[in-house]
Amino acid sequence: MTPAKNQFLALFSHITRRTHGVGKVPTPWFTKPIASAPMNGWSGPKLVAAVANHGGVPIYPIGYFTDPAAILKDLQAVIPLLSDNGDTDQTDSNTKGDEGAIKTEFLPYAVGFVTFWLDRQGPDLLLKILEGQGDISTTTATKRVSRPPAAVWFSFGDYRPYLKLVRQHGAAGTRVIVQVQTVQEAIDAQQDGVDVIVLQGTESGGHGAQRVRPLLSFIPEVVDALQERHKSSGLKVPAILAAGGISINSQYRAVQALGASGIVIGTGFMPTFESPGPQHAKERLLKTGDGGDTTVRTRIFDELRDFGWPEGYDGRVVRNLVTDREEEDLKTRGLFEPKGANAFKVLRADRTGTQEDWKKAVKDQDWDIIPLWSGTGVGLLKKQMPAAEYMDQLLGDDGKSH
Template sequence: MSISRNAFLATFSHITRAGITGTNARVPRITKPIVSAPMNGWSGPSLVAAVANHGGFPVYPIGYFTDKNKIINELRSILPLLKDSELQKDEQLGSEGGASFLPYGVGFITFWLDRQGPELLLSLLEGKADDPNRRSSPRPPAAFWFSFGDYKPYLKLIREHGAAGTKVIVQVQTVREALEAQQENVDVIVLQGTEAGGHGAQRVSPLMTLIPEATQALKKKASEAGSKLAMPAILAAGGISTASQLAAVQAMGASGAVVGTGFMPTHESLGPQKAKDLILQAGDGSESTVRTRIFDELRGFDWPRGFNGRVVRNLVTKREEEDLRERGLFEQKGVAAFKLLKEDRTGAKQDWERVVKEQDYDLLPLFAGTGVGMLTKQVSAAEFIDQLLDEGK
């Protein structure tokens, strides 16, 4: 597959061209149009490094953060895992306009960032995730990803405080939102279809219609505006687990794919082996997964209306679907709601913490997309990327 004219790779060409003058050293480069999604509880330093080391672009999930310093320390732990030790030195790697970047992005749940304030974003823009002992200018992440909320105030911060060349990725679920992101001159738009695992819009088209409709509208708007409005790189997110699916979304107008579920059962992901096994055993994604808000209600995360999450079906979703739960369940929070669901279970755990500790996926949410049925074998992140690109066979 030729990727020489890939719009996504061109967006990150200042990373792709990275090298060290006068040496034969190699550095992690973005050479493959594969983005590992920012999955809370799954995309840790090992997975981020593994994807970067193999030419993909990983996005680290900020998630439901409350401790800025903890996030920064974990991001710093990625650096030694990158296969090229030159990244730990003072050479300018992946530079644009005199700045240099770390070969990954960080992903924010935008409404959660609103609640916590912009201090973490500003710290990352200042390069605080880089090695604090580095003598040269600290390097920020190459990109910032925003989903689920109004990202526009943070664009202003990035453009005022970020280094030239810092990229912005925005995930959207509708054509209208894609056009709004284009108007804001974001660098990459992720079109998330209903097939996607994890959180997304309750009302959203499948990628088969969302990609061509959105790309057509974006191209038309860019053509009408002339040089005043650019055509952003487009990525597709939702149920993509195979090379044929990647080829299909590219044929419809996407430059590449954002993949989450496919990376979950890889050796390097953070998830427990029990959960990885359940992913590999799930089978037909249309039968084994369902979209629901119930876990957000149970955990008290207070997601905005209009969003829900696709999960692997379990006891909780079964009781929701069959309407066997108490009518007031959605008004309950956390432990109390789980106790309601567990009343008919022998040896049920006593609280939410115990459920988490014992990995009881009859009750815990296991977020996954419809492509889960095509995942049957545990592999490394590099092997999975090769499978997506139909390489190494």
């Protein structure tokens, strides 16, 4: 699939691999309509580089940042892992061309922000990243080069103040990706002129809206709504990505048929060799079948972690002792109260149910207590493999039928 034939990839056609030697024709970085989801603890530099090197669009997770210097250092660690990371003579299509053409060289990944957390921390880190401080600056014969990321992703909150900052302080060609959970949010994002809309279905692992529909109905309704506004008002239709429970090629083909330009994959990348997640957690994921039953949506872990998630959001996880006890209390006694100190009274009788238990579980990486975020597609994942091999299987490029 070429960028010219895919709306999502076409948005990034100005981002090319560096060329070496006179007469070399630049080739696009992004050739596969797969974005890796921004997953804290699971999307480190190795996975970001692996996805980018194989033509996908990786999203580095800024998440709950508290140390901007550490984030910038981690972003810089991606650069040596890229398959094309040498100095450039600045003669490719990113840096010259007709008047008005994009002239900035970009890094082949995006960064993902939790918007309500960005509200709390302030925009400084966003501005530093837009300036290219996540790059290991190189020097050519004529100037110092600091490259910004290809795109910025916003989820969970009012992204509009930051969209304005990206437009004001970002380089021309920096794309904006916004994740939405309702048709109206998609319409608003179209009105705001975002480049890419991610439609997150209820099947998605990790955080999402408590009231959100399945992708099967969500995608076509959004497509119809955006197309109608294009016809009536001339508003551009953003590229659409589908997120939620997608693990295999037949699902990719299905959402593509419904109108999505590409897919966002989270759970599917978690067991890959390049993901920084612990091996025993990866093995637990691969042994989890019947994802629609063995995963559950809950707010309990955000209460336990005291991250202050706004009302209206929860997260899908693999069931464990905590979710079982929460469900038991809700069904049999109706006594469950997830606020404050009572949030720690959710463990089985053979545990004390104290905050100390929670801290110990986090230290020990005890997945019977701490959350293993996962989408409903987890039951379709059967073996550990490199990220590139998994991407090929998703797109049906591995020579096997799916």
